[in-house]
Amino acid sequence: MLAPGGRTPVKNLFGKLADGTEIHSWSLENGGTRLKVLSYGGIVQSLEIPDRHGRHANVSLGFDTIEDYVAGSPYFGALIGRYGNRIGDGRFTLDGEACQVGVNDGVNSLHGGAEGFDSRVWDVEPFTAGSDVGLYLYRTSADGEMGYPGTLKVKVTYTLTEHGDWRIDYEATTDKVTVVNLTSHVYWNLAGESGGTIHDHELRIDASHFTPVDSGLIPTGELAEVAGTPFDFRRTKTVGEDIRVAHQQLLYAKGFDHNWVLDKGVTAEPVAVATLRDPSSGRAMTVSTTEPGMQFYSGNFLDATLVGTGGTVYRQGDGLCLETQHFPDSPNKPSFPSTVLRPGQVYRTTTVHSFEH
Ligand code: GLA
Numbered sequence: 001m002l003a004p005g006g007r008t009p010v011k012n013l014f015g016k017l018a019d020g021t022e023i024h025s026w027s028l029e030n031g032g033t034r035l036k037v038l039s040y041g042g043i044v045q046s047l048e049i050p051d052r053h054g055r056h057a058n059v060s061l062g063f064d065t066i067e068d069y070v071a072g073s074p075y076f077g078a079l080i081g082r083y084g085n086r087i088g089d090g091r092f093t094l095d096g097e098a099c100q101v102g103v104n105d106g107v108n109s110l111h112g113g114a115e116g117f118d119s120r121v122w123d124v125e126p127f128t129a130g131s132d133v134g135l136y137l138y139r140t141s142a143d144g145e146m147g148y149p150g151t152l153k154v155k156v157t158y159t160l161t162e163h164g165d166w167r168i169d170y171e172a173t174t175d176k177v178t179v180v181n182l183t184s185h186v187y188w189n190l191a192g193e194s195g196g197t198i199h200d201h202e203l204r205i206d207a208s209h210f211t212p213v214d215s216g217l218i219p220t221g222e223l224a225e226v227a228g229t230p231f232d233f234r235r236t237k238t239v240g241e242d243i244r245v246a247h248q249q250l251l252y253a254k255g256f257d258h259n260w261v262l263d264k265g266v267t268a269e270p271v272a273v274a275t276l277r278d279p280s281s282g283r284a285m286t287v288s289t290t291e292p293g294m295q296f297y298s299g300n301f302l303d304a305t306l307v308g309t310g311g312t313v314y315r316q317g318d319g320l321c322l323e324t325q326h327f328p329d330s331p332n333k334p335s336f337p338s339t340v341l342r343p344g345q346v347y348r349t350t351t352v353h354s355f356e357h
Pocket of ligand 1: 074075085110217257295297301321
């Protein structure tokens, strides 16, 4: 039985790629949350939640047309693979074999290379299960795609629960030893996607350490204490409070764009690690995950060149990402939790976004 507010996912034509491939949008709703997902990139095109007065707003940055996504999206709402965040020089060794993956961010590889999972077409199947509604997204990434070894079979499940939580379950298997680090790249603005800066949003991250980076945003390998730095979000503070502090790490990234080392580490079940709140609307979100890390990116590279879903221009800091993940450049950092996946193993991670209003 579907809970009141639950609705079987509805499929619509969203647009076509240049080669004629049809891209569909899937609309689902449950527990007050409305989600629109594209078969292109598994993109969350819109995610609506109510404010303290019950008024819905789309809290996820995005575009209105498939052409805009194809023309160049900074990963708005997308599924990221095979490797979320950066791999230094796009190079690493696996069981003694040298691997070179797609370089697309200066000399480094970012978010799986130039044609990552965010720009691929996924097979989407709707489901209802008990009081949940959701989508299964499937994709097989061929051996050698973007330089990554192994045929990677991926299944991502987007679930909306009767409480309006959005849950993501990632699963993957390989036929050769490889590395995997899947995540979701939603840009949140809880005031609404055209609501202006997120610097007044309040954020808490349960992490005593973060991974400092070099000027190319590759971790140095150190786990640095957040205590006494702008990176200390253990006590709730606004995103803007310390963003203008002249700290070398903030200068490198033009703001926050770092991996927080979650105190709970890798867990079998999702554990709450961060809460984001917009005091003006009363909307709040808690992120729970099985992952050991979270990239908090404060939308530093939004530069007023893109026009979003609501017809307004996105400027720096108009959205923020909380990308649950394994640490960047783990394939080159033996001291970081491993991202290696071997034949016979199943990669499984879960992240849940719970909304309050
Ligand atoms: C991630 C990266 C950022 C940036 C954005 C997309 O968050 O860490 O450096 O590339 O994606 O613009």
